[in-house]
Amino acid sequence: MTKADLAINGGAKAIPRPCSARYATDGREKAALNALIDRAIETGNNVGYNGPEEEALCREFSALLGGGYTDGVNGGTNAVYVALRALNPEPFSEVIVGAITDPGGIMPILMCNCIPAVADVEKGSYNTSAEEIAKLITPLTAAIIVPHIAGEPADMREIMKLANEKGIPVIEDCAQSHLAKLDGRPVGTWGAFGAFSTMFGKHFCTGGQGGLVYTKDQDMYWKVRQAADRGKPFGLPEGSTNCIASLNCNLQEFGAAIGRVQLRKLPRFGEDRRKVAAKLAAGFADIPSVMIPKLVDGAESVYWFWRLGVNLEGLSCTKDEYVKALAAEGANVSLNYKAALPSTFDWFKNRRAFGTHGFPWTSPEYKGTMNRDFPIPNAIEVTDTQYNLYINESWTDEDIAYTLAAYKKVDEAFRA
Numbered sequence: 001m002t003k004a005d006l007a008i009n010g011g012a013k014a015i016p017r018p019c020s021a022r023y024a025t026d027g028r029e030k031a032a033l034n035a036l037i038d039r040a041i042e043t044g045n046n047v048g049y050n051g052p053e054e055e056a057l058c059r060e061f062s063a064l065l066g067g068g069y070t071d072g073v074n075g076g077t078n079a080v081y082v083a084l085r086a087l088n089p090e091p092f093s094e095v096i097v098g099a100i101t102d103p104g105g106i107m108p109i110l111m112c113n114c115i116p117a118v119a120d121v122e123k124g125s126y127n128t129s130a131e132e133i134a135k136l137i138t139p140l141t142a143a144i145i146v147p148h149i150a151g152e153p154a155d156m157r158e159i160m161k162l163a164n165e166k167g168i169p170v171i172e173d174c175a176q177s178h179l180a181k182l183d184g185r186p187v188g189t190w191g192a193f194g195a196f197s198t199m200f201g202k203h204f205c206t207g208g209q210g211g212l213v214y215t216k217d218q219d220m221y222w223k224v225r226q227a228a229d230r231g232k233p234f235g236l237p238e239g240s241t242n243c244i245a246s247l248n249c250n251l252q253e254f255g256a257a258i259g260r261v262q263l264r265k266l267p268r269f270g271e272d273r274r275k276v277a278a279k280l281a282a283g284f285a286d287i288p289s290v291m292i293p294k295l296v297d298g299a300e301s302v303y304w305f306w307r308l309g310v311n312l313e314g315l316s317c318t319k320d321e322y323v324k325a326l327a328a329e330g331a332n333v334s335l336n337y338k339a340a341l342p343s344t345f346d347w348f349k350n351r352r353a354f355g356t357h358g359f360p361w362t363s364p365e366y367k368g369t370m371n372r373d374f375p376i377p378n379a380i381e382v383t384d385t386q387y388n389l390y391i392n393e394s395w396t397d398e399d400i401a402y403t404l405a406a407y408k409k410v411d412e413a414f415r416a
């Protein structure tokens with residue numbers, strides 16, 4: 001195999017067809033939606049929200065996490081927003097968040113008039129750590145948001161030890177990590193809240209968009225309900241009026257009905273992704289350029305994607321050339337995860353969240369440092385040196401064999 005054989009140089013692709021789609025939706029979702037429509041036709045009442053489907057979905061989801069309370073919302077971004085809003089942090093307090101996250105994992109901080117403090121990730125990982133979070137804690141810290149990226153749990157043992165010592169509530173952003181576990185315990189159950197995205201690309205979905213907020217604390221559950229629905233006085237004595245300013249983040253019954261069907265498939269989705277990853281890992285053992293980063297001890301990933309590194313020793317290419325060559329062979333890879341570094345984006349660097357005045361950083365009521373720098377060398381390094389391979393639970397042995405063939409071809413072609 002030579003460089004001339006590579007698809008990027010005009011050779012035939014190692015993967016001649018796209019790898020299998022998920023096929024996560026089937027007739028059961030269709031039947032659930034049809035049942036709702038049939039009921040609407042029969043009764044003459046439109047399908048709504050906060051109804052029996054959502055109630056059942058929330059009960060079933062809570063049970064899957066070992067008990068507690070769940071509220072359905074209309075997005076993963078809004079799940080984080082609602083969890084933070086439920087804490088009702090004082091405006092101009094600081095909220096710590098891991099450096100690698102979707103923009104939806106940081107925007108809610110601004111929407112609560114708080115200041116984001118960006119914690120670097122642990123070296124070689126996409127997830128943050130207690131050590132990095134500890135560097136940012138100040139008297140202004142109101143909450144910590146811990147994203148579990150790529151289906152991999154962050155080390156919640158250490159993070160909760162720190163947070164409990166300091167008395168700071170933790171929101172676990174589980175948008176990418178449904179049913180991922182640490183020491184056998186699901187993510188989302190370690191902190192005060194688990195915020196889940198259930199948009200269509202996630203492990204289980206409630207339609208195109210959606211989310212769930214989980215908590216073990218009944219009082220917090222009522223605050224979640226209030227925050228998710230314009231401050232309505234859920235859980236408050238009769239006669240109470242709307243109690244806080246918040247948005248309408250309600251899930252629809254249609255989404256909940258889809259979610260209930262999908263939830264039954266969720267454990268299998270994680271198991272099957274782990275099987276696919278294990279088969280790939282067995283093949284990668286014979287391909288020296290593939291570097292598989294370690295998970296934290298006791299972690300069980302659900303592989304929303306798989307982050308991988310490149311062992312460049314003996315190769316006549318850069319990491320980017322290697323990944324581009326894989327992509328040209330038809331592999332499901334993306335070059336890096338720089339799109340998940342929100343503190344490197346213009347709005348953050350230029351303090352332009354709202355209008356042109358630099359609010360909330362510039363407010364005289366903010367007692368921290370407006371232009372405080374948040375160096376994230378580990379996040380920059382890991383997104384320079386690692387990349388993402390997208391797998392799913394429906395991959396066949398043929399998909400795995402094709403993918404391994406692509407890796408083998410690229411490895412051999414670049415080996416001097």
Ligand SMILES: Cc1ncc(COP(=O)(O)O)c(C=O)c1O
Pocket residue numbers: 075076077078080101102103104105147148173175176197198199209210211
């Ligand atoms: C870590 C993280 N947080 C928040 C979100 C936002 O979720 P949604 O797209 O459902 O609003 C995402 C979306 O992928 C995410 O990956």
